[in-house]
Amino acid sequence: MGTVPMDQQPLLHNVGEEKGRPWRSKGGGMTVAAVEAVEKEDSPPVRGLRDAWELFGAESKRLWCIGAPIAFNIICLYGFSSSTQIFVGHIGNLELSAVAVALNVISTFSFGFLLGMGSALETLCGQAFGAGQVEMLGVYMQRSWIILVAAAILMCPLYLFAAPLLKLIGQQDEIAELAGKFAVSIIPQMFALAINFPAQKFLQAQSKVVALAWIGFLVLLLHVALLALFVFVLGWGLWGAAAAYDISAWLVSLAQVAYIVGWCKDGWTGLSWTAFRDLWAFVRLSFASAVMLCLEIWYMMILTVLTGHLDDAEIAVGSIAICMNINGWEGMIFIGLNAAISVRVSNELGSGRARATKYAVAVVLVQSFAIGLLFMTTILVTRDYFSVIFTNDKNMQRAVAEIAYLLGITMVLNSIQPVISGVAVGGGWQALVAYINLGCYYIFGLPLGFLMGYLLHWGVQGIWLGMLCGTLVQTLILLFIIWKTDWKSEAAQAAERVLLWGGQEEDLKGHA
Template sequence: MEEALMLRSDYEKGVAMHPHLVVETVVSNDQLPKVDDGLPVRSLGDAWDVFVQESKKLWRITAPIGFSIICLYGLNSTTQIFAGHLSKLQLSAVAIGLSVVCSFSFGFLLGMGSALETLCGQAYGAGQVEKLGLYMQRSWIILLASALLLCPLYIFSTPILKLIGQEDDIAEAAGHFSFYIIPQMFAQAINFPTQKFLQAQSKVDILAWIGFAALLLHVALLSLFLYCFGWGIDGAAIAFNISQWFVTISQLIYVMGWCRDGWTGFTWLAFKDLWAFVRLSFASAVMLCLEIWYMMVLVVLTGHLNNAEIAVGSISICMNINGWEGMVFIGINAAISVRVSNELGSGRPRATMHAVFVVVATSLVIGLVCMIIILAARDYFPIIFTSDKELQHAVTKIAHLLGITMVLNSIQPVISGVAVGSGWQGLVAAINLGCYYIFGLPLGFLLGYGMHWGVQGIWVGMLCGTALQTLILLYIVWKTNWKEEAAQASQRVRLWAGEEEITAGQQK
């Protein structure tokens, strides 16, 4: 009875907030859904039971997604590893091409596709699975158009890199590599919405298998093109494109062949209400881009320091290692986004709160373990990426900052996943802008150039911005009223999944 009254209250709040969405329907106490929202936590024993149960749900989604994302990140990392054993210049070129140019489009397209995590996850939680295929097609249209608009970034990357201060030889080589990897951007434009479609339904095992197969294929192609054919970074670019398209095509085959509940075929309705979909997608893109581009700027700023090849090479190796850990947390990010959106869509605020607190605690522990491993292996892991002794020593000197970054980056992506699952993209985008670009970036510039601390100064300043953002987001999560979030999720599902019924009710 208590749950029924709560749901009725949430429904009435939603009607007051969005009267134009109301369908001419009478809701009685008997019609209100009865939802098992889990038991309240009143003791340490209860807390442990909730932790164990929620951890099982979380890792059932996280493990396949995380493994898949690690494998896909391995496409970037192995490309840099192979290039790094050619020369320092080619390592810098590939690092700039992937960490700056490719990351720019990656962040924007992934952010645009992240709108599906909110919409598909909450629609699936509300039992409206048939709408997921329509949402995915709308996202394909928007992301393919976005990829087309981003092409000049790749085509003119050489003058752009020179304009922002990169050395001419690095800019020329990076621009050449960037031009050759344009096809992978269109693969990602199809890939990201397809991933969200599958993740919302917890159909994630197939993602792990496809990612693993793609990584094996990529290593084989790199060996063939670089060592057998001697194509250099051109071969690396071709291998990168082929591997990315392999992932995309494999996912499409699975969706159209084995997801008949969510995929009902192509429809012209995908072109309907695109502008409203664009607005939510753009808010998601801004939120995520401000996060991804922030660390990208760290690589760019080091290009202005003395001995740029060593500076860029050392920071790129650290960012590569950080990226491996980051991929694990992007997997957790996706999993908690699914858990939060599904639970809110199902009208389970207490279960949502439990999921959030468990994932934050788990992520912090993982981050601390990663920091300890990096500090213990600081003299050894640079050897994997380069044979140059000077570059190895430069990486060792800044390894402690990498460890701190890993702790902060264990919490921040997870909170972003909560934000996506809850639909807070606009709020988080504003926080990211203030903490990263108004506070952290100027502080890093001051310490790095004004105080002459070099790479370490730039990195310390930017870490301060990340720490501030993380603290603010943790406070917001702590103060959130999850019952109100569940009510808003109900309104969002009615808006996006019941357009036709709403219109009919208004016409009556």
């Protein structure tokens, strides 16, 4: 995927229609010849099984060329958290539960918000790249850095007062105190994410993703070595795990920035004061993206919180933490596909290719569902064994085996849901999806889980099952929206979004 040819670029800046009124550039309206040019550049229609198979193969290649390195990079990044829990789990159950709460509740809260804020860059950079405006990508990234660092500063009290907050929502005092201390020690990692996510989205929009995979892999190897050194060799225990976590996060962020400055001369032209202009338009899209993603990420985080109120909370929290850890490994693959389909959708819409966008969405949904079924089967076959990776405690292993079937169902649903969110980000539907997530997750799924877990006394399984019902409803609604989407209309609005969300609203008014 490259920049749009010069002979098509004037066309892309003229595409758009809002409320029945043609949107025109300063140079005039879009001609019939221009419309025909877009149609010629779009994917040909599928007229039979052979066409469908050829399309499936070609689109799969494009998708995985982007998605595989991104997925591998994100798996490596998730490996920081997962390997940290593995090392701490062999110290003791209390330490495992405390770190699980700190990472799955406190850190996930900030992770979700910062990733959501950074996801605005996926929409804007992807559509700008598709429209040939590569020189603006560096400015957009710098705006995102400013916004995310400010957001990280505002979230510091969440870490500093983690212990009382965890007690307030019902965590046992012993777990909450230790989790609060660990949370304070990983504050530097949060600021590393504020640099990481915009740099990551900058590279993803241009499909420069192989470097991301290498950076993630090399730093993961170093992270495991640091954990072994700090936790066991030097005997620093929990605080050694926190130090390794912080160091590794900053190494990834700095390596990505170094690659951008050294090897991305087309999109990076140096620091610019322009990044401080028109921040409010960027903040609005960033906040909508953050709300959409946070409502998804925090939803499963709440599962860990609610189990802390049950009897034998140490076993309940530990078993859920192990399942969520395994689910997270699978989820990283689909977050990779989420990013890949976001790039594909935003690039194609920015290029005005409506049919190609529709085909890309169909192919990724079919493949994601098949992968989800494969993971569910694997979990059900190994339900009595996979927990030994995390714990030697027999009671904990039995507790995990009892809820493994719910983990399998979750894996199938999570194979579709993140991919649909990627389509939403690529198309710029963040605000709509945020409302859907709020209704399905927090008005329907969460109360149902509370009812089944506490009032019906189904425990961990009841809480989890009720919340899965919310995920199912959300997935079905978004699938229906995608099915009814007019992709030609979406492509027509993409160029206007680039101006509006890029902070060029005055230009947009001048075009009217």
